[in-house]
Amino acid sequence: MTARRELRLNAFEMGAPGHTWAGLWRHPRDRSSAYNTLDYWVSLARTAERGLFDGVFLADVLGTYDVYGGNGDTALARAAQAPNLDPFLVVPAMAQATAHLGFGITANLTYEHPYAFTRRVTTLDHLTGGRVGWNVVTGYLESGARGMGLAGARAHDERYEAGEDFLAASYKLWEGSWEDGAAVRDRGHGLFTRPERVHRIVHDGPYYRVDGRSLSEPSPQRTPVLYQAGTSSRGRRFAGRHAEAVFLNGHTKAVAARSVRAIREAAQAEGRDPRDILMFLGATVIVAPTRAEALDLCDEYARYINVEGQLALVSGWTGIDLSTLRPDEALAYVETNAMRSLVENLTGPGERPFTRADFAEFGPRGARAPFVVGSPSEVADELLAWAEAADVDGFNLTRAVAPETLAAFVDLVVPELQSRGAYKTRYAEGTLREKLFPGGGPGLKATHPGAGFRHAAASHPASAA
Template identity: 55%
Template sequence: MSRQIRLNGFIGFSPVHLSPGLWAHPRSWGANYKDLDYWVELAKILERGKFDALFIADGIGVHDVYGGSADAAIRSGAQFPKHDPLMLVSALAHETRELGFGITASTSHELPAVLARRFSTLDHFTQGRIGWNIVTGYSDSGAKAVGRDAVIGHDARYDRADEFLEVAYQLWEGSWEDGAVVRDRDTGIFADPSRVHRVRHQGPHFDIDTVHLTEPSPQRTPFLFQAGASSRGRAFAARHAEAVFVGGPTIASVAPGVADIRARAAALGRDPRDIAVFTLATAIAAPTRAEAQAKLADYRRYTDPEGVLALFSGWTGIDFSKFDLDAPLTPGETRDNAVQSVIDSFTGADPDRVWTLREIVTHNGIGGRGPLFVGTPSDIADELEAWVSGADVDGFNLSHAFVPETFADFVDLVVPELQRRGIYKTDYAPGTLRAKLSGSDRLKPNHAGAQFRNLAAQSAA
């Protein structure tokens, strides 16, 4: 059987996610991002297309590196304003039946017991369709929003994230035994106290003594996405992630990182195929190539170059307002605490390609730094298959020019072509998000979190 392609719809809770300026296109719903109907309709489009999840990026900082201020991001609506995606999930779950929800939350800006309760609650409300995109935060702007002077150092924030996950696993997997919830109306016993356990943890970052306040949800631990691409980030992914989100403009820029993640997972005793890898991509589809190119030309008329540079500066920690747009971009310019892989994804993978900042503005202006596929359904299906084969990815986090057109075109035009080729599902598998993606409602036995299931026995020992 052919390898099945996985798809998530990738978006932020803002007027613009990765296509600055496109909120102003006359067919865009971007200005209505704060209306619940916008999100309900998007979720229904994705579910009609049998997407695995709506994957919502988030962060509590504003892109304020470019020009030394947030003005460019604010003017272009580039990931600003930014509402809380966790608030969306209950309503969207009520209006859908199968679509999963991948929600971003930072281990640097949250507390384990508080965030664990939120995800457990949403796992109940979604009947097991919630996933957590684990990030560590990279901007000083986000750090200052929670009272720090600057972002935690790159590797140190992954150390904190490792401990955060250890605490969360104890809460999700170990605090309540299976069968602890009794619900016996005759005796009046709701839960058996002897099977509900306190989590006591003392470590460099967290000192915890509590019971998980939420009874076990369908997945217990939410399905775990992760998006770090640095060496330390890949080590974290190999231990914790069930799906990894990567990004780069070419197959050559993505494939080595994918291979490294799979090799690291195998070294930890995990099946490398237990980690589903999604790469960023955008598809502009139309019945003919000429129509697709006309769409792209129309979209580009609305691109805001300063908004694109505001995002790129924010990701890298470099103020690109001071750079010559036509000078070659060189590797190694990323600030240590920013997203270390961003510059290298352009400068390091293809020795025969020299990128200028102007070219990056054009490339990133529609959908971000992943590839942009433009053409007929057959053209786009060919490209997706080439990436699955060449980069060893399992699927795509599909970005967009604007909502709803990019996603609706993909669902109406490309999905039937993928199904015709036998490389995309015609219906959802039953069960939770984890069951759909991995075949099991619970963490697999060789996952790092599974060791915390017998918390009572460990405490007695």
């Protein structure tokens, strides 16, 4: 099969011993228990860069999955994304060990403030040479809200309204406070910054207020590459307006294609080119030199899946306590305050309803996304078929056994894709945004709403892109 476009790839990771497949940390060759060491992250980054990956996409969640059984004991006992680390703090070590790899960092805006948050992201963008993206999330765990001293999480759609306000304030700080060239570094005159070129930002929104100049001079990208992962109806509108890349799931090509189409339509309604948003589909890949070896490997991994841990994860994501369902009982649609798009996908039209037992399966049903097992050529065929049918630009490759599954993909699948002209053979130069969108500049495209907050005197190099 000939690729319609060059595939993009991210390693989908999390600062936790268990990510999307609970229990695999127990596998004798798995190293994810060392998630709290620098060596783990440096090794991961070097492997991803050896495979010419666009980035490491770092998931994060603030709170504990406590819907299953009404408490968080199962999540803690089975390492279902608990314990976990702050993803921001592992990036500098990975950046120091690499030259091109990008970093998509998940941060929950509900518990941040634009004034401090923009400085933190700008710092990372400086230190990485412009290789940072932000996965904009609004949070859904009640346990996280309680931990932050609140009575509960904001309602689903209100979270996106708050997100609009947060981004408006952030755009003003990133794009409108410092003009290009404000930091002159004039040793002779003892002048570091021209204060008349650094502007006070006043934002008085319904959720956030700012009054002050941005604390940091502009980084290579000013605004980081903006990722988004919500595909509910409100999430799609948010993505269509703000996102430059979207991470989505879909257990069939038709489900994934429907989400992609809706987001591209939302972008067009906002006056943006629908192709200005890259679509990354989650995928689990088990590859070996032959199909028989890959199937054996898959069976081996499956023996380490922890059923309760899986159910704790899905219960947290959906907001539905799966401990109340019989193994063969189908999941019914319930409007929750959690990941509404996931509940819609799992209970919508399909081959057959999802049952509690499905979520514990190490396979396509449990993955809720492409689950690909086979030889290098078979894996390449399937990924390209998904990309074509669902109109996605690439994949977020989910961790299974670390570092084994990532290394196998790099060693076996990447050369196969390259031989078909479906994957790059070297990195482009420039920032993460320039690598993802060749021919553009390091900053937001002029048609992006964030560009409208630039100070009139500023002329960022990407403004004409």
